[in-house]
Amino acid sequence: MQDSKAISGSTSTDGLWSEYRHWLIGAVVLVISILIWKAQGGETVFPESWISAFPFADKVNEFDRWMRPFLQPTTRALGAGVTWFYEYIVDLLIFTQWQIVLVVLVLPAFAYGGLRLGLFAVAAVGSWLVLDMWDEAMETLSLMCISIAFSAVVGIALGIGASQSNRLETVIKPILDTMQTLPAYIYLIPAFFLFGIGAPGAILATVIYALPPIVRLTNLGIRQVPAGIDEAATSFGATTRQSLIKVKIPLAIPAIKLGINQTVMMALALVVLATFIGAPGLGDIVLRGMQRLNVGKALEGGLAIVLMAILLDRVTHAMGQEQQRTDQGRTQIFRLFPQSLESLRLIRYLELGIDFVWRQIGRVGRGATHAVALIPCALIRTYDTDWSSRLRDFLLRHSFFIASLVLIWVMVLLDAYLDIFGNFPKAWEYRFRTPVNQYMDVLVTNETFYAITTGIKKGLYFGLINPLNIFLKGLPWWYTSLFFVAIAYLVSGRALAAITLIGFLFIGATDLWAFSMITLSTVTVSVLICFIVGVPLGVLAAYSKTADGILKPILDTMQTMPVFVYLVPVIMLFGGGQIPAVIATVIYAIPPLIRCTTLGIRELPDEIDEVSDSFGASVFQTLMKVKIPMAIPAIMIGVNQGIMMALAMEVITPLIGGKGLGLEVFTGMSTASIGMSLQAGIGIVLLAIILDRISQAWTKTQREAMGLS
Amino acid sequence: MKFTFKAVLAAAIMSVGLGAGSTVQAGKRLVLPDLDWTGAVVTCRTIQWVLENHMDYKVKNVSMPGGPGVWEAIRAGDIDFYCEAWPSYNPIKSEYVKEYGGDGSLVRIADTGIIGASGYFTPRYVIEGDSSRGIEAVAPNLKTVQDLNQYKHHFKSLESGDRGNLIACPEVAWLCEDQERMDGLGVDFHAQNMGSETAHWAEMQAKYKRGEPFIAYAWTPHWIFAALDLVEVELPAYDEAKWPATNWPQDICFKFGSPASIEKHPEVVALLEKHRLTNAQQAGMIYEVDVNKRDVDEVVAEWMEANESVWRTWLP
Structure with missing residues (x-):
C-alpha cells in the first residue's frame, strides 16, 4: 500500500486529503463543539416557551380520559375473549397430569429432531419440573402458542396478499421495515393502555411484534416460485387462484416454515418481556428475583427461559427441514457427546446403551402400529385389497406418529380410570437459589471482588459515561440537533434530514432533552465498548479455528436468549445502577459486531493475501492495512445492529437502575400516565429510526465507494 | 402440509382426552x-x-x-x-x-x-459518632432536615455532584415527591431513586457497614430499625396546604x-x-x-x- 502511494506521488496531497478527510472533518467538528460547549453558559436547554406550547403528554392524557368510557368496554370485551382462550389452554396444560404433558411436549422433538434433540427436550421440560416452575413454564408456553397461531394466520394471509398485489407490497414494505427497527418493548405500551395488565395485552402485542418475518418470508417464498412453473400450471388450464393454492403456496412452504421459526424466537422474547405489563409466566420469576435481588431465583428463571428458547428454536428449525429424522432407519451409531470424548469407555457404553433402548422403543412403536393397522386393514380387505395394502403402507410409514398417539391415549386412559400417576415428587425438586445466594453474599462482601467491580464501575463512569454525559448535556440543543441534521443530509439526503429535524424538535418540545441525551450517551458508550471488544474478537475468530469454535456456540446461545436474561449475571456481579446498565447493554449488543467482523474478513477474496504477501507485508500488516479497511462495510452493518440492540436494551435496563428515556416509559406506565409513556416511547422510536437510517446510509456509501454492490 | 395435519390432530386428541381436567369453579x-x-x-x-x-x-x-x-x-x-x-x-x-x-x-x-409512618433517617454515628468503630460525628447538630444544608459536603455521591445525596424513595411510582420536598424546604440535596426496594435497603446496609454518612427515606413497620441504629431527621409537622414540603401524615x-x-x-x-x-x-x-x-x-x-x-x- 505504502509503495503504491509513493508511485502515484503527483497526487499525494489529494490522496492525503481524501484519505484523512473524515478525520479532519471530525476533528474540526469536535473543536467547534468544545468551543461552543465552553462558551455556552446555562443556555443549553430547549426554550421553555416551545415546551409549554407543545403539551403533548397532557393532551394525550386528556384524550385518553375522554376516550376511555367508549374505548375501554370494547377493548376489555376483546381482552376477555383472549383471556378465556388463554385460560382454557393453561388449565389444560396445568391440570393435566404432568407425565402426559411432558410426553406430548417431548414427542415432536423426537419426531423431527431425532434422538439427540428428543433427549434435550426431556432435559429441558424436566428442568421446569425439577425447578418447580411447571406452572409458569406452561403459562409462557400457552401465551406463545396462542400468539404464534394468531401471528401465523394473519401473517400468512398478509404475505399471500402482498405476493399477489404489487401495490399492497409497496404499502406493507416500509411498515415492516419500521416495525423491525422498533425495540420490542415499544409494542407493549399501547397494549398496556388499551388492554390493561395480564395475558390479553401480552398476546396482542406479541402477535403484532412477531408478524414481520412471517409476512416477508411468505411473500418472498411465493414470489420466488419460478415463472415457468406458474406458466406450466396455467397452460394446463389452472386459474390464477388454483395455481396459487395448488402450486405456489405448497412450493413456498419451506420459506413460510423459516418465517415461523423466526417468529417463534421473537414471540418468546416478547412474551417473557411482557411480564412488565403483568403477563404471567417464567419472565415473572426473573423479574421478581431481580427486584428482590434474589439472584439465585432470577438465575433459575433465566435458565428455564434459556432452555425453552433453545428447545423451541431447534424444534421449529428441525420441522422446517424437508425430511424427518426419527433416526429409526439410520445405520450409524448414535452420538450424544462430541466425538473427542469417544475414547472414554464409559461414554461409549452409555451411548450404545441409549441407542439400544431407542431401537427397542422403535421396535415396540412399529409393533404397536402393526397392531393398530391390523383391524381397519382387515376390514377394508374384505372390500378392496389394493386399498387395504395402501392404507397399511401409509400407517406404517407414519409409525412414529401412530405409536405416539397410542402412547398418549394409553396414558390418558390410565390416568382417567386407574389414577396411577401422582404429582411430581417433592424429593426430585431441586432449587439452587439458596447456595447461589449464599455464594453471592460471600462474593459481594469480599473486599477484592468489591474493589474490582467498583474499579470497573468507577472507571467506566468517570472515564466514559460521565464526561460524555456532561458534554452532551452541555451542548446547546440547537447545536446537537443541527449536527445530526447535517450528518443526515450528507449521508442520505433531504428526506432523512427532515425526519431528523422533526425528531429532535419533538424530543425537545416534550421536555425530554436531558433524558434523551442520557440515552444517547449510554448507547454511544455501549456501542463504543462493543466495537473495542468485538472487532478484535471477530478478527481472532476469522483467523483462528479454535477461537471460532469457542465463540460460535456462545454467540449462538446469546442470540437465542431473550433480552431479559442478560440482566441477571450483570446484577449478580455489579449490582444495580447506570453503569451496570451499560455493561448489560454491551453484553447484549456485542454478538452482531463479532459476527459481522468475522464474516467481513472471511468473505474477502484469497488473492488479497497473495498480493500483499508478494509486496512483502506481514500478516499483521495485511490485516491492519488491507483487510480491516476492506471489511469496514461489513463491520458497519454490525455497528448498525449494535446500535439498534443498545436502544432496545435502553427500555429494559431501568429494571436494574438504567436512566434515560426508558425510565420515563416505565414511570409513565406505573403512574397511569399514557402521555408520559407515549412521548418517551416515541422519543426512543425517533432516535432508533434516525440512528438506523444514518448508519445504514453511511454503510451504503462506504460499500459503493469500495465498489461493492 | 403433513405437519399441519398432525398438529391439528394432536391438538384435537389432547383437548378431547384432557378436557375434563379443569377443576376451578x-x-x-x-x-x-x-x-x-x-x-x-x-x-x-x-x-x-x-x-x-x-x-x-x-x-x-x-x-x-x-x-x-x-x-x-x-x-x-x-x-x-x-x-x-x-x-x-x-x-x-x-x-x-x-x-x-x-x-x-x-x-x-x-x-x-x-x-x-414515613420519614428520613440517618445512622446514629453521623450525629454522635461511634468511638468503638472509630467513626467521628460528622454532623453533630443535625436535628431537622433544614440542618442538612450545612453538612451537605459529607453526603455527596457520584450522582449528586456538589449537592448532598438523599437515598430517596426507591420507586418513582410511589409518588414520594422527595425532590420536591427537598426543593420546597430549600435543602440542596439530590433525591436518588435506587429503582427497587431491595436495592434501597442494600444500599443503606452497605453504607452503614462502611460507616459512611447517609440520609435515607424509610418507613415503619420495618425491620431496618432493628438491623441498623437509625435516628429520625425531623421534617416540619404535616400540613396539607404545604405538601409536599412537610412530613407525611x-x-x-x-x-x-x-x-x-x-x-x-x-x-x-x-x-x-x-x-x-x-x-x-x-x-x-x-x-x-x-x-x-x-x-x-x-x-x-x-x-x-x-x-x-x-x-x-x-x-x-
Whole structure:
C-alpha cells in the first residue's frame, strides 16, 4: 500500500486529503463543539416557551380520559375473549397430569429432531419440573402458542396478499421495515393502555411484534416460485387462484416454515418481556428475583427461559427441514457427546446403551402400529385389497406418529380410570437459589471482588459515561440537533434530514432533552465498548479455528436468549445502577459486531493475501492495512445492529437502575400516565429510526465507494 | 402440509382426552397484585392463603409497582382487590374513592390494621459518632432536615455532584415527591431513586457497614430499625396546604376494590372486612422474607399455621 502511494506521488496531497478527510472533518467538528460547549453558559436547554406550547403528554392524557368510557368496554370485551382462550389452554396444560404433558411436549422433538434433540427436550421440560416452575413454564408456553397461531394466520394471509398485489407490497414494505427497527418493548405500551395488565395485552402485542418475518418470508417464498412453473400450471388450464393454492403456496412452504421459526424466537422474547405489563409466566420469576435481588431465583428463571428458547428454536428449525429424522432407519451409531470424548469407555457404553433402548422403543412403536393397522386393514380387505395394502403402507410409514398417539391415549386412559400417576415428587425438586445466594453474599462482601467491580464501575463512569454525559448535556440543543441534521443530509439526503429535524424538535418540545441525551450517551458508550471488544474478537475468530469454535456456540446461545436474561449475571456481579446498565447493554449488543467482523474478513477474496504477501507485508500488516479497511462495510452493518440492540436494551435496563428515556416509559406506565409513556416511547422510536437510517446510509456509501454492490 | 395435519390432530386428541381436567369453579378466580414492597406482599398473601386453603379460590398474582397504575388497573377490572393502600402516598384516592371525595369508581372496604409512618433517617454515628468503630460525628447538630444544608459536603455521591445525596424513595411510582420536598424546604440535596426496594435497603446496609454518612427515606413497620441504629431527621409537622414540603401524615392503611369485584365476590369482601394484621405481625414476616431471603409463600404459610387463632377470626 505504502509503495503504491509513493508511485502515484503527483497526487499525494489529494490522496492525503481524501484519505484523512473524515478525520479532519471530525476533528474540526469536535473543536467547534468544545468551543461552543465552553462558551455556552446555562443556555443549553430547549426554550421553555416551545415546551409549554407543545403539551403533548397532557393532551394525550386528556384524550385518553375522554376516550376511555367508549374505548375501554370494547377493548376489555376483546381482552376477555383472549383471556378465556388463554385460560382454557393453561388449565389444560396445568391440570393435566404432568407425565402426559411432558410426553406430548417431548414427542415432536423426537419426531423431527431425532434422538439427540428428543433427549434435550426431556432435559429441558424436566428442568421446569425439577425447578418447580411447571406452572409458569406452561403459562409462557400457552401465551406463545396462542400468539404464534394468531401471528401465523394473519401473517400468512398478509404475505399471500402482498405476493399477489404489487401495490399492497409497496404499502406493507416500509411498515415492516419500521416495525423491525422498533425495540420490542415499544409494542407493549399501547397494549398496556388499551388492554390493561395480564395475558390479553401480552398476546396482542406479541402477535403484532412477531408478524414481520412471517409476512416477508411468505411473500418472498411465493414470489420466488419460478415463472415457468406458474406458466406450466396455467397452460394446463389452472386459474390464477388454483395455481396459487395448488402450486405456489405448497412450493413456498419451506420459506413460510423459516418465517415461523423466526417468529417463534421473537414471540418468546416478547412474551417473557411482557411480564412488565403483568403477563404471567417464567419472565415473572426473573423479574421478581431481580427486584428482590434474589439472584439465585432470577438465575433459575433465566435458565428455564434459556432452555425453552433453545428447545423451541431447534424444534421449529428441525420441522422446517424437508425430511424427518426419527433416526429409526439410520445405520450409524448414535452420538450424544462430541466425538473427542469417544475414547472414554464409559461414554461409549452409555451411548450404545441409549441407542439400544431407542431401537427397542422403535421396535415396540412399529409393533404397536402393526397392531393398530391390523383391524381397519382387515376390514377394508374384505372390500378392496389394493386399498387395504395402501392404507397399511401409509400407517406404517407414519409409525412414529401412530405409536405416539397410542402412547398418549394409553396414558390418558390410565390416568382417567386407574389414577396411577401422582404429582411430581417433592424429593426430585431441586432449587439452587439458596447456595447461589449464599455464594453471592460471600462474593459481594469480599473486599477484592468489591474493589474490582467498583474499579470497573468507577472507571467506566468517570472515564466514559460521565464526561460524555456532561458534554452532551452541555451542548446547546440547537447545536446537537443541527449536527445530526447535517450528518443526515450528507449521508442520505433531504428526506432523512427532515425526519431528523422533526425528531429532535419533538424530543425537545416534550421536555425530554436531558433524558434523551442520557440515552444517547449510554448507547454511544455501549456501542463504543462493543466495537473495542468485538472487532478484535471477530478478527481472532476469522483467523483462528479454535477461537471460532469457542465463540460460535456462545454467540449462538446469546442470540437465542431473550433480552431479559442478560440482566441477571450483570446484577449478580455489579449490582444495580447506570453503569451496570451499560455493561448489560454491551453484553447484549456485542454478538452482531463479532459476527459481522468475522464474516467481513472471511468473505474477502484469497488473492488479497497473495498480493500483499508478494509486496512483502506481514500478516499483521495485511490485516491492519488491507483487510480491516476492506471489511469496514461489513463491520458497519454490525455497528448498525449494535446500535439498534443498545436502544432496545435502553427500555429494559431501568429494571436494574438504567436512566434515560426508558425510565420515563416505565414511570409513565406505573403512574397511569399514557402521555408520559407515549412521548418517551416515541422519543426512543425517533432516535432508533434516525440512528438506523444514518448508519445504514453511511454503510451504503462506504460499500459503493469500495465498489461493492 | 403433513405437519399441519398432525398438529391439528394432536391438538384435537389432547383437548378431547384432557378436557375434563379443569377443576376451578367459575367465579372463583381472583387477581391480586404483588406490589413492590415486601410489607404489601405479605399482607396480601395472608388473605390469599385463606382464600386458597379454606375458600377454594384460585388466585393469580400480578407484579406491579404500587401507585396510580394499580389503582387504574383495579378500576378497569384487571385486578380485583388492593390489600394495603397508604393514603398519604396516593393523591389519586381523591379522584376515585368516595370517602376521599372521589367519583366512587373504587370503594374502600376496611382498614388493613397496619399503621404506617414515613420519614428520613440517618445512622446514629453521623450525629454522635461511634468511638468503638472509630467513626467521628460528622454532623453533630443535625436535628431537622433544614440542618442538612450545612453538612451537605459529607453526603455527596457520584450522582449528586456538589449537592448532598438523599437515598430517596426507591420507586418513582410511589409518588414520594422527595425532590420536591427537598426543593420546597430549600435543602440542596439530590433525591436518588435506587429503582427497587431491595436495592434501597442494600444500599443503606452497605453504607452503614462502611460507616459512611447517609440520609435515607424509610418507613415503619420495618425491620431496618432493628438491623441498623437509625435516628429520625425531623421534617416540619404535616400540613396539607404545604405538601409536599412537610412530613407525611400517619397512614391508616386500608383495603379497597372496584364496585364490580365487590358485587361479584361477597365472600371475599366479608373476609377483607374482618381481616386485620398488626404492625408487629407484619414486621416479623417481612424480616423472614427480606433478611433470611425465604420464599414469601413459605413464610406466610408457616405463620398462618402457627397463628390459627388469628386467622380463624377473619373467616366470614
